[in-house]
Amino acid sequence: MNRVRKQVLMSLSSGAKSFWELINGVDTSIFELVKCLDALISAGVVRLRGGIFELARPEERMFSAETRCECCKGTGTSIKSFESVYKKYCELVKGRPLPVVGSGYKYEYDQGIIFEDDVIRRVAFMHARGDLNDSEIIVVGDDDLMSVAIAATGLAKRILVLEIDERLVNFINKVATAENFPLEAEEYDVRERLPTGMRGGFDVFVTDPLETVVGFELFLSRCAEALKPYGAGFFGLTRVELPLARWQLFEKFLLDMNFVITDILKDFSSYAHGIENPLEGIKDILSTYDKKHLEFFEKMKLEQEIMRVKPKEPWYKSSFFRVELVGEVRPKHIGRISGDVYTEA
Numbered sequence: 001m002n003r004v005r006k007q008v009l010m011s012l013s014s015g016a017k018s019f020w021e022l023i024n025g026v027d028t029s030i031f032e033l034v035k036c037l038d039a040l041i042s043a044g045v046v047r048l049r050g051g052i053f054e055l056a057r058p059e060e061r062m063f064s065a066e067t068r069c070e071c072c073k074g075t076g077t078s079i080k081s082f083e084s085v086y087k088k089y090c091e092l093v094k095g096r097p098l099p100v101v102g103s104g105y106k107y108e109y110d111q112g113i114i115f116e117d118d119v120i121r122r123v124a125f126m127h128a129r130g131d132l133n134d135s136e137i138i139v140v141g142d143d144d145l146m147s148v149a150i151a152a153t154g155l156a157k158r159i160l161v162l163e164i165d166e167r168l169v170n171f172i173n174k175v176a177t178a179e180n181f182p183l184e185a186e187e188y189d190v191r192e193r194l195p196t197g198m199r200g201g202f203d204v205f206v207t208d209p210l211e212t213v214v215g216f217e218l219f220l221s222r223c224a225e226a227l228k229p230y231g232a233g234f235f236g237l238t239r240v241e242l243p244l245a246r247w248q249l250f251e252k253f254l255l256d257m258n259f260v261i262t263d264i265l266k267d268f269s270s271y272a273h274g275i276e277n278p279l280e281g282i283k284d285i286l287s288t289y290d291k292k293h294l295e296f297f298e299k300m301k302l303e304q305e306i307m308r309v310k311p312k313e314p315w316y317k318s319s320f321f322r323v324e325l326v327g328e329v330r331p332k333h334i335g336r337i338s339g340d341v342y343t344e345a
């Protein structure tokens with residue numbers, strides 16, 4: 001069964017769509033979507049005009065309905081009780097270091113930040129699971145400044161951030177000092193061993209890992225190693241970058257480390273960079289996992305056409321995972337690893 005084709009046809013049945021709206025309507029990676037659109041256009045089922053995709057054959061029309069709740073952006077989590085934390089967080093992150101596009105269309109350190117209300121939604125969900133009150137929390141990689149939002153709740157006992165970007169480390173430490181938060185940030189590269197004294201020291205981890213195999217394994221191994229037995233963790237993972245086979249690989253890896261996956265909240269967090277630099281965003285994704293993916297996209301000569309209509313809504317989203325240890329942790333990597341972790345070989 002070709003589910004991507006079905007979802008594209010469902011999405012177009014409710015009206016013509018831009019490329020960005022189509023991404024939002026399907027459960028698939030960008031590359032799988034691009035391949036599917038190429039086939040549908042070649043077969044004369046879909047037409048692309050002025051940056052808009054539409055059904056060329058009315059007989060392909062399918063029933064399609066919007067089913068997401070409008071009040072919580074379909075996340076199932078309300079931030080009403082965290083209104084004051086939200087306001088405080090927005091104040092505290094003013095002047096924050098922003099992600100920069102480095103060489104070509106690649107973001108430095110694969111950074112990309114989620115919207116402020118989505119940060120608070122993550123915090124609210126952590127709270128609901130009993131993972132904030134009196135917890136010692138480690139955050140590995142923190143361009144979203146989750147640590148600042150957690151600290152602003154006043155609920156956690158201690159928060160430690162490990163982050164490669166010196167700008168973020170300095171910013172977090174400045175806020176922590178000014179606000180007298182139990183929060184501290186240290187410069188750290190996940191390729192290095194976990195700093196001494198951190199093994200088994202935390203109740204909860206939070207991270208937004210790289211999505212290459214080695215990158216994901218390193219982020220999650222370091223986080224796992226830092227956990228106490230029966231600890232819990234939270235991280236984001238996208239579908240837009242990854243085929244389901246990759247999710248399966250990651251889920252097996254988590255089970256092998258003695259975690260159980262307790263929650264997967266679909267498209268829980270939305271990112272700003274997809275709206276601001278959409279073409280850089282998809283080229284970055286298509287070049288990360290297999291060079292042939294970007295070559296395929298460039299051969300289709302879609303770029304100019306799809307950019308005629310700019311994204312109005314976020315299309316780069318991640319699902320929020322919660323995992324919990326069912327005893328002692330079995331981290332896969334504890335030693336140092338060298339080499340490129342940002343691009344798949």
Ligand SMILES: C[S@@+](CC[C@H](N)C(=O)[O-])C[C@H]1O[C@@H](n2cnc3c(N)ncnc32)[C@H](O)[C@@H]1O
Nearest residue numbers: 109110111112141142143164189190208209210
């Ligand atoms: C990997 S990025 C992912 C960003 C984005 N929120 C997402 O989900 O796509 C998350 C954080 O990890 C940091 N980071 C990237 N490479 C790292 C490394 N080698 N060691 C430690 N932190 C790293 C980034 O600076 C950023 O703050």
